[in-house]
Each structure stands twice: as structure tokens, then as C-alpha cells.
Amino acid sequence: MITVERAKRVVLENSSGLTQGAESLPLTSSLGRIVSKDIKSPCAIPHFSNSAMDGYALRHRDTKGASLERQKVFNVIESVPAGSVPKKKVGRNEAIRIMTGAPMPLGADAVVIVEQTREAKSERRKAKSEEFMRTFKELKRWENVRRAGEDIRKGEVVLRKGTLIRSQELMMLAALGMSSLKVTRRPRVAILATGDELIEVKSKLAPGKIRNSNSYGLYGSVLSAGGEPIILGIARDNSASLLRAFKDALRRKIDILLVVGGISVGDYDIVKDLLKQIGTKMLFWKVAMRPGKPLAFGMIGKVLVFGLPGNPVSSTMAFEQFVRPALQKMLGYIGPAHFVREAYFEENFEKRKGFRYFVRVKLRNEDGKFFARLSGPQGSAMLKSMAHCDGVMVLPEGIAKVSRGDKVNVQLLN
Amino acid sequence: MITVERAKRVVLENSSGLTQGAESLPLTSSLGRIVSKDIKSPCAIPHFSNSAMDGYALRHRDTKGASLERQKVFNVIESVPAGSVPKKKVGRNEAIRIMTGAPMPLGADAVVIVEQTREAKSERRKAKSEEFMRTFKELKRWENVRRAGEDIRKGEVVLRKGTLIRSQELMMLAALGMSSLKVTRRPRVAILATGDELIEVKSKLAPGKIRNSNSYGLYGSVLSAGGEPIILGIARDNSASLLRAFKDALRRKIDILLVVGGISVGDYDIVKDLLKQIGTKMLFWKVAMRPGKPLAFGMIGKVLVFGLPGNPVSSTMAFEQFVRPALQKMLGYIGPAHFVREAYFEENFEKRKGFRYFVRVKLRNEDGKFFARLSGPQGSAMLKSMAHCDGVMVLPEGIAKVSRGDKVNVQLLN
Numbered sequence: 001m002i003t004v005e006r007a008k009r010v011v012l013e014n015s016s017g018l019t020q021g022a023e024s025l026p027l028t029s030s031l032g033r034i035v036s037k038d039i040k041s042p043c044a045i046p047h048f049s050n051s052a053m054d055g056y057a058l059r060h061r062d063t064k065g066a067s068l069e070r071q072k073v074f075n076v077i078e079s080v081p082a083g084s085v086p087k088k089k090v091g092r093n094e095a096i097r098i099m100t101g102a103p104m105p106l107g108a109d110a111v112v113i114v115e116q117t118r119e120a121k122s123e124r125r126k127a128k129s130e131e132f133m134r135t136f137k138e139l140k141r142w143e144n145v146r147r148a149g150e151d152i153r154k155g156e157v158v159l160r161k162g163t164l165i166r167s168q169e170l171m172m173l174a175a176l177g178m179s180s181l182k183v184t185r186r187p188r189v190a191i192l193a194t195g196d197e198l199i200e201v202k203s204k205l206a207p208g209k210i211r212n213s214n215s216y217g218l219y220g221s222v223l224s225a226g227g228e229p230i231i232l233g234i235a236r237d238n239s240a241s242l243l244r245a246f247k248d249a250l251r252r253k254i255d256i257l258l259v260v261g262g263i264s265v266g267d268y269d270i271v272k273d274l275l276k277q278i279g280t281k282m283l284f285w286k287v288a289m290r291p292g293k294p295l296a297f298g299m300i301g302k303v304l305v306f307g308l309p310g311n312p313v314s315s316t317m318a319f320e321q322f323v324r325p326a327l328q329k330m331l332g333y334i335g336p337a338h339f340v341r342e343a344y345f346e347e348n349f350e351k352r353k354g355f356r357y358f359v360r361v362k363l364r365n366e367d368g369k370f371f372a373r374l375s376g377p378q379g380s381a382m383l384k385s386m387a388h389c390d391g392v393m394v395l396p397e398g399i400a401k402v403s404r405g406d407k408v409n410v411q412l413l414n
Numbered sequence: 415m416i417t418v419e420r421a422k423r424v425v426l427e428n429s430s431g432l433t434q435g436a437e438s439l440p441l442t443s444s445l446g447r448i449v450s451k452d453i454k455s456p457c458a459i460p461h462f463s464n465s466a467m468d469g470y471a472l473r474h475r476d477t478k479g480a481s482l483e484r485q486k487v488f489n490v491i492e493s494v495p496a497g498s499v500p501k502k503k504v505g506r507n508e509a510i511r512i513m514t515g516a517p518m519p520l521g522a523d524a525v526v527i528v529e530q531t532r533e534a535k536s537e538r539r540k541a542k543s544e545e546f547m548r549t550f551k552e553l554k555r556w557e558n559v560r561r562a563g564e565d566i567r568k569g570e571v572v573l574r575k576g577t578l579i580r581s582q583e584l585m586m587l588a589a590l591g592m593s594s595l596k597v598t599r600r601p602r603v604a605i606l607a608t609g610d611e612l613i614e615v616k617s618k619l620a621p622g623k624i625r626n627s628n629s630y631g632l633y634g635s636v637l638s639a640g641g642e643p644i645i646l647g648i649a650r651d652n653s654a655s656l657l658r659a660f661k662d663a664l665r666r667k668i669d670i671l672l673v674v675g676g677i678s679v680g681d682y683d684i685v686k687d688l689l690k691q692i693g694t695k696m697l698f699w700k701v702a703m704r705p706g707k708p709l710a711f712g713m714i715g716k717v718l719v720f721g722l723p724g725n726p727v728s729s730t731m732a733f734e735q736f737v738r739p740a741l742q743k744m745l746g747y748i749g750p751a752h753f754v755r756e757a758y759f760e761e762n763f764e765k766r767k768g769f770r771y772f773v774r775v776k777l778r779n780e781d782g783k784f785f786a787r788l789s790g791p792q793g794s795a796m797l798k799s800m801a802h803c804d805g806v807m808v809l810p811e812g813i814a815k816v817s818r819g820d821k822v823n824v825q826l827l828n
Contacts, residue, residue, distance in 0.1 A: 083610030085622040103622045166828040167634025172797040174630035179616045196497030208499040216588035220581025383586040414580040
């Protein structure tokens with residue numbers, strides 16, 4: 001039996017990135033995927049200096065000393081809508097009317113916003129057809145101007161390899177004109193349930209039979225972790241059925257094989273022996289955790305093989321602590337596996353020393369502080385307390401209990 | 415100009431649940447969707463009392479007084495594999511070998527785990543063909559037994575309307591034999607970018623033109639909020655183009671229309687007038703927030719219409735504060751719009767009183783404490799600091815600055 005930390009290290013040492021299998025995707029399909037290599041900007045953003053506001057482009061020095069009492073008057077020589085380009089150059093005491101985003105005219109180095117200007121009659125009584133404006137605002141150089149390249153320089157690395165594509169990343173990539181991008185391949189994860197007691201979800205219950213719930217829970221977990229789940233159905237507790245299923249799994253070019261059930265100590269637990277028989281190098285088969293202790297891990301060639309416990313809560317916990325981190329490493333994602341929330345425990349709970357416990361809890365927020373309670377009975381077959389939990393409270397090996405008011409760490413699930 | 419809170423109230427008062435449009439989905443497709451009505455369990459879980467461990471089913475009273483020194487001997491009368499049903503009844507000092515999950519035999523009310531037993535020769539020297547085991551363990555009634563219905567009772571509400579389907583919910587629903595379930599319809603959200611300055615992502619940059627990044631950012635945001643995004647492309651800054659686009663949008667049976675750009679004060683901002691012209695009841699058009707101030711909201715019939723600012727950061731902030739909550743209400747999801755993290759700010763930042771600020775920050779975790787720094791310059795057109803942020807620090811209306819060491823709340827993005 002090895003510790004959770006040691007087991008995790010063994011799993012991660014044997015998980016290697018799938019970056020070579022990167023695929024090119026259209027921008028909108030890349031949401032939630034992982035960037036497979038550093039992305040450099042093909043252009044500067046902004047591409048040209050432009051106005052940050054609706055207003056008038058002018059020379060900042062012409063506003064020097066402006067105030068409510070001493071307003072400055074400008075000759076408006078042109079009006080540039082968004083999407084158009086100014087044709088004239090701004091000279092002394094001249095201004096060009098400009099919309100947010102419109103390119104700065106030559107000669108101008110600041111924009112006065114429209115709310116700080118008034119229409120004006122010329123005090124110098126030039127031709128009546130001309131337009132004038134006055135302002136009380138003294139401007140700084142480049143005030144209300146977005147200068148070319150101030151956000152992103154051409155050639156700059158804008159997204160590092162390993163970055164998760166969220167909507168914000170999509171937005172920036174669209175602005176850079178990247179209509180497609182390279183993301184890491186999704187690891188293929190085969191899910192094989194085993195057991196003579198299992199029936200399909202659609203089947204009627206019969207004495208001694210239970211429905212295969214593990215395959216569906218793991219399907220969701222694999223998907224949420226960025227993998228591509230492949231449900232292989234149910235293998236029976238005999239060598240022929242299991243061997244057939246293992247071979248079927250390995251033919252499908254998988255990266256990970258999850259075998260659920262059949263790894264305890266009992267007579268009918270032949271899975272581990274058969275895995276060895278087909279060439280699996282077993283690396284560990286018991287972890288000091290609860291639930292999830294009967295957890296086997298090995299490799300067939302480059303394929304990671306997890307023998308997960310048959311109890312659905314145990315299989316989920318084993319997935320969260322070992323398979324999810326392995327998937328993230330394969331995806332090249334450099335981020336935490338779980339969001340961890342600090343909370344105050346509101347009950348008393350005893351545990352066995354030497355084991356790391358994962359306890360299902362519900363969280364309650366009171367004025368920004370979080371409080372955790374058990375989401376129900378903690379038996380490793382208890383589905384309801386699993387479905388009703390916000391996350392799992394992680395209790396370290398060294399302690400024998402947690403008491404009301406103790407600070408605990410809760411790994412959020414989804 | 416109204417406050418963020420007041421604006422949110424107006425939006426939510428006008429967002430109604432789409433539960434009537436519920437759809438039935440196969441179990442695996444329901445991941446990430448919202449349950450549209452309370453789900454009652456069609457059966458008990460466990461469906462039959464069964465063993466929680468590999469071991470021997472027996473009568474607990476026959477182990478009374480057992481200890482290492484005074485071990486109790488049992489006649490093993492049957493062996494039941496998982497998936498099978500015991501045929502015999504357990505009598506005094508009898509035991510049936512049983513696997514985890516196998517049904518409890520009649521007569522038995524406890525299970526001793528296999529590790530706490532040894533093979534035994536009969537001390538009573540019965541027939542040699544018989545099998546015996548001995549144990550040092552004194553058992554309690556129902557020890558190591560999962561009793562029928564102890565997890566879920568038949569008819570019990572297992573998932574409330576409004577629950578998000580995660581992998582744990584999938585698992586429980588599979589165990590209940592629910593191969594399909596009813597979830598709320600995804601709200602249809604049309605995204606219309608406006609502006610003569612906009613070009614498509616694939617187009618070459620030209621003077622005065624920028625690429626349409628808002629549609630892609632909003633596409634991702636709508637998807638991540640549970641909506642169905644419909645990108646309508648770009649409308650130009652003239653009545654004909656805009657009216658055509660609005661009518662096109664409304665023909666598509668949408669629930670929300672997002673019009674991006676064209677709602678500022680300038681001459682070319684005709685969107686708001688046209689929206690009124692086609693029958694939009696405008697409810698507000700400026701919110702005391704930064705970025706995101708020029709935000710219009712109204713209704714055309716039952717369709718929510720948001721006029722979002724054209725700056726990509728502003729449109730994202732407006733989406734997060736108003737559109738995401740509206741989508742969640744439509745979906746019937748009762749959960750927070752954002753995950754909020756408390757952090758210590760590591761810089762100094764000045765703001766204008768009277769406005770709620772949303773400031774892009776990066777978070778750093780040090781021994782469980784979180785520290786926030788600006789993710790870059792905060793201009794509302796700055797895409798890089800948006801892509802590089804972990805979330806937005808929310809600064810309330812009443813304050814004029816935050817200083818190094820101040821505790822702040824950060825809304826995480828994705």
C-alpha cells in the first residue's frame with residue numbers, strides 16, 4: 001500500500017504529453033481545449049493608432065492653458081466615421097471629428113472627448129461655411145489615444161503552450177485573425193465495467209443485479225477533464241470475457257484504459273491477474289486512501305491502465321485524484337486539477353490514521369465564509385451523498401479526526 | 415444612469431424560465447444541462463440488502479464474545495458470487511461466503527470481512543467434506559451490510575428542478591435506470607456585431623479596419639453559460655443594414671439578442687434609435703460600471719435585447735454581470751453566476767466613486783492564501799490583459815481606491 005502522494009507521482013511520471021498529436025481546429029471549436037504550442041501574434045494590436053473615445057483629434061499643445069474661462073477654439077476640418085480613414089492632416093488649432101476606434105489623423109496626438117466640447121462660432125470670423133468647436137479641456141500627449149501596438153506587439157507570444165482556451169482567449173485570437181489554431185489532442189479513454197452482477201441502465205432490475213452506473217459517472221468525468229470517453233460496456237467475471245474486452249479496448253488506439261471492479265481480494269477478482277497476463281506492468285495496487293483503497297495502476301506499452309474500485313463513490317474518488325491529473329498532464333494543461341475552497345467544518349468526524357480521506361460535503365456561504373457539512377452518509381456505495389455534494393473535504397493521513405470549527409480544504413467537483 | 419444592482423434586478427425581472435420548453439435527452443447528452451423538474455426515484459437503492467465487503471454472511475449474535483483467544487467457528491454452507499442469489503438460509507453458527515454487492519441470504523444480519531476470518535477445521539469433527547471458517551470478530555447487527563433503500567427510497571426526490579447535471583448526477587441517474595431525462599431548453603442567443611470598421615476574422619487588415627472579435631468572445635461566453643450561440647455576422651452603421659439584421663435575428667426564434675457596438679453618444683450611434691423603432695421597450699441604457707457603462711437593455715416582446723458596448727472588454731464585462739445571470743435564470747439554474755475568491759490586492763488602484771469597477775487580475779496562491787495583481791493595463795480595448803486574467807476584482811461604488819494588502823473579491827472567469 002502506498003500513499004496518495006507517492007501514487008500520484010508514479011501516475012504522473014508515466015503520463016506523457018500528447019502534444020505531438022496536436023490537431024488544428026476552427027476557432028469556435030477550440031473552446032475548452034489546450035494550446036499545443038506558444039502562439040505568436042501575427043500583427044500588432046491595435047494595428048493603427050486610434051481614438052479611444054468619440055471626440056476631436058487635435059494637437060495637445062493647442063489646448064495648453066485651456067479652462068472654462070479660457071476656452072480654446074478649433075477649426076473642424078474633417079469628420080471621420082468609424083471604419084474610414086482621415087484624409088487631411090491636423091495643423092495648428094485644427095481638429096478632426098473622430099469616432100471611437102477611428103484612425104488618428106496625421107499631425108494629431110490627442111483626442112478631446114465630445115462631452116468636453118461645444119459647437120462654436122468662429123471668433124476669427126472666417127468663412128461661415130466652416131465648422132468650429134471649443135473646449136475647456138487641457139490635454140496630455142496621447143490622451144484618449146490608443147497607440148499602435150500598445151496592447152500586443154507583432155511577434156509577441158500571446159498564449160503559452162498549455163493555456164486553456166476560454167471565451168477571452170477566443171476573443172483575442174479572433175482579433176489577431178486566427179481563424180483556426182492548434183490544440184492538443186483529447187486523450188482517448190476506454191471505460192470497461194466488469195462484474196456478473198451488472199446490468200445495463202435500460203434493463204429491468206432482478207435479484208442480485210445492479211445497474212452499471214460507473215460507466216456513466218466516468219463518462220462524465222472523462223469528458224469534464226478534457227478526454228474522449230469510450231464506453232466499452234460490461235465484461236463478465238471470467239477470463240474469456242475479460243480478455244476479449246481488454247483486446248477490444250487496446251485495438252481502439254486508446255491512451256488510458258479504465259477497468260472498473262474486480263480488483264479486491266476476493267476469489268472472483270481475476271482482473272489484476274489477467275492484466276498482468278496481457279503484459280501490463282503493474283506499478284501499484286493499493287493506495288492509503290478512503291474511499292478508493294483498492295486501486296491498481298500499470299502500463300501496457302504507452303497505455304495507462306487503471307483498475308478502479310467497483311463502488312461508484314470509490315471509482316469517482318480514484319478518478320479525481322489520479323486519472324484527472326494524468327489527463328491534464330497528457331493534455332499539457334498546467335493548472336490545478338481542482339478548485340480548492342477553504343471552509344469551516346460544522347460536524348465531528350473520525351477517521352483512521354495513515355489514510356487520506358475524501359469526505360463528501362455540502363458548502364454553505366455566510367458573509368463570504370464557507371461552512372462544510374457532510375452531504376449524507378459516507379458509505380462508498382452511497383450515490384445520493386455523492387450527487388448532493390459540492391466537493392470532497394480532504395483529510396490528511398496524520399490526523400484521527402476533525403471537529404466542529406476546524407478549517408478544512410474542500411476540492412470542488414465540477 | 416442606474417447602478418449595477420438595480421440594472422441586474424431589471425434584467426432578472428424580465429428574464430423568465432424556459433422550463434416549458436424542456437427537452438428529453440439521452441443520459442450521456444445531459445451532462446452540463448439543468449434538470450427541468452424534480453426527479454423522483456423509480457426504485458430503492460440498494461434494491462436489495464447486500465454485502466458491503468467480501469466476507470461471510472452470518473447471524474451477528476453467533477459472534478457474541480468472539481476474540482483472538484475465543485474464536486468462533488462457522489459452517490460455510492454456500493458460496494455466492496456477485497450477481498448470483500443465495501439459495502440457502504443461514505442458521506445458527508452457519509455462514510455463507512459472499513462477495514461485495516451480493517444479496518444477503520435469509521437469516522443473516524451481518525457480514526464478517528474475509529480478512530478477519532481463517533479457514534478452520536471443524537472442532538466438532540463433522541463430515542470432512544464440509545468447509546469451516548473461524549473469526550475473532552464480534553459483529554454488530556447489520557455490520558458490513560448495505561440495507562435495501564438505505565441510500566435512496568423509492569419515490570424520493572433525488573434531484574431538484576434547477577440542478578446542474580455533473581458526472582455524479584449521471585452516475586446516480588444511471589443507477590436508477592434513467593436512460594433519458596428532461597432538461598431545460600438552451601436559450602437561443604443571437605450575436606450581432608455592428609460597425610463599418612469591422613472586418614471578418616479571416617479578412618486582411620486594412621487602414622481603419624479591425625477584426626470582429628466580440629462575436630467570438632461572446633460565442634464562447636454564451637456557450638459556457640449554457641446558451642446556444644448564433645453568430646449573425648456584422649451589420650453596418652446604416653439603418654437599412656441594421657434593420658435587416660434585426661429582422662433576421664427575430665425570425666430565428668431567439669430568446670436573447672445581443673447587439674454589440676453603436677450605443678454610445680456619437681453621431682453614428684443609431685442602434686438605440688432603430689431598436690426603439692422596431693418596437694423595443696428600452697429599460698435602461700447606461701449603467702454605473704467600468705468598463706461597460708454604455709449598456710442598453712430592453713425587450714421586444716419576450717426577447718431580451720442587450721445593446722453591449724463595442725469595446726471587447728466592456729462587452730465581456732456587461733455579459734458577465736447581466737447576460738450570464740439572465741441565461742441562468744432562463745435555464746432555471748439556481749447557483750451563483752461566478753465563483754468568487756477572496757484575495758489580497760498587491761498593488762494600488764484608484765477609481766472613480768459612484769461606479770462599480772471590474773478590474774482584470776491574475777491570482778497567485780501562496781500557502782492557501784490568494785494574492786491578486788493587475789493582469790495588465792486596464793483599457794477597455796486591451797485584449798491581452800483580458801486573456802491573461804484569472805478573473806475580475808469587483809470594486810464597490812463607494813470607494814475611491816484599493817491599496818496594497820486590502821482584501822478584495824475576485825469573480826473567476828470560466
